[in-house]
Amino acid sequence: MAETIQASFGIIFNSFEELELTKLAKCRRHFPILIFTVDPFHKLFVASSSSLLPQDRxxxxxxxxxxxxxxxxxxxxxxxxxxxxxxxxxxxxxxxxxxxxxxxxxxxxxxxxxxxxxxxxxxxxxxxxxxxxxxxxxxxxxxxxxxxxxxxxxxxxxxxxxxxxxxxxxxxxxxxxxxxxxxxxxxxxxxxxxxxxxxxxxxxxxxxxxxxxxxxxxxxxxxxxxxxxx
Structure with a gap:
């Protein structure tokens, strides 16, 4: 995985800077490529249920x-x-x-x-x-x-x-x-x-x-x- 990252143009993380500031800084030191944080994905899409069980309203x-x-x-x-x-x-x-x-x-x-x-x-x-x-x-x-x-x-x-x-x-x-x-x-x-x-x-x-x-x-x-x- 580390070798693949080194050969990549960049990384997209499902996170944000303030949440994992020190870990993101460490990633940037180890991998001299672009790193993007895009906030939690689940908030960007309309909620849908994949449950096969009946949901109790x-x-x-x-x-x-x-x-x-x-x-x-x-x-x-x-x-x-x-x-x-x-x-x-x-x-x-x-x-x-x-x-x-x-x-x-x-x-x-x-x-x-x-x-x-x-x-x-x-x-x-x-x-x-x-x-x-x-x-x-x-x-x-x-x-x-x-x-x-x-x-x-x-x-x-x-x-x-x-x-x-x-x-x-x-x-x-x-x-x-x-x-x-x-x-x-x-x-x-x-x-x-x-x-x-x-x-x-x-x-x-x-x-x-x-x-x-x-x-x-x-x-x-x-x-x-x-x-x-x-």
Missing amino acids: SCISWLDKQEKLKPVLYMSFRSLLIVSEAQFLKIAWGLVNSGQPFLWVVLLGTICGLEWLEALLGGFLDGRGHIVKWALQHEVLVHPVVGGIWTHTKWNLTLKRVNSRYISNEWRVGLHLEYKVERRDIKDAIRRLMVSYDGEEMREKMKAFEEEGGRVSPRLVVLHTSLFRN
């Missing part, structure tokens, strides 16, 4: 009814991710104990030993949460009441480490939950992300990225996890 109507002063946490793990019943219950109790409103995508078949049973999940909602099998993710992420996203960084072992480090240590716009955390750890992480001074600092950082031309949402901060293994 009830999540949008539920978000419309939420208070803007109390940001909603959106949770969506990979569709190929499998979690145990015990892990699922830890997440559920951590969510409820946090006191924060949440929208949770729970895909059928991603919980070992459990089928989709709304009666099972209903006891955890407590009026603050909404659970769907699949969501209109683009519409959810741009909704004004959504203030954070809990996601899974496991693209593969190498990129997961890179993603986690950038979100938590480099950009400082999120928190990382490690393996074997308990419901109290989940509750504390959610509250730190959504209602604490740390969370406000992260939102200020996101706002700065937006003002610098990054086309990101100034509301969204990230809780990313290595709780589960594929």
Whole structure:
């Protein structure tokens, strides 16, 4: 790849200068060719869905009814991710104990030993949460009441480490939950992300990225996890 780059006229990065300033500078030192940053591509095109699963529009109507002063946490793990019943219950109790409103995508078949049973999940909602099998993710992420996203960084072992480090240590716009955390750890992480001074600092950082031309949402901060293994 390095040899190909050396022989190229230039490189186009799906990024922007302020987001990866030091890394782009390093690339320019190593590769004496033109380097272009074009901002995140996904903001330049009309959203379309490639999902083969039916999307539940009830999540949008539920978000419309939420208070803007109390940001909603959106949770969506990979569709190929499998979690145990015990892990699922830890997440559920951590969510409820946090006191924060949440929208949770729970895909059928991603919980070992459990089928989709709304009666099972209903006891955890407590009026603050909404659970769907699949969501209109683009519409959810741009909704004004959504203030954070809990996601899974496991693209593969190498990129997961890179993603986690950038979100938590480099950009400082999120928190990382490690393996074997308990419901109290989940509750504390959610509250730190959504209602604490740390969370406000992260939102200020996101706002700065937006003002610098990054086309990101100034509301969204990230809780990313290595709780589960594929």
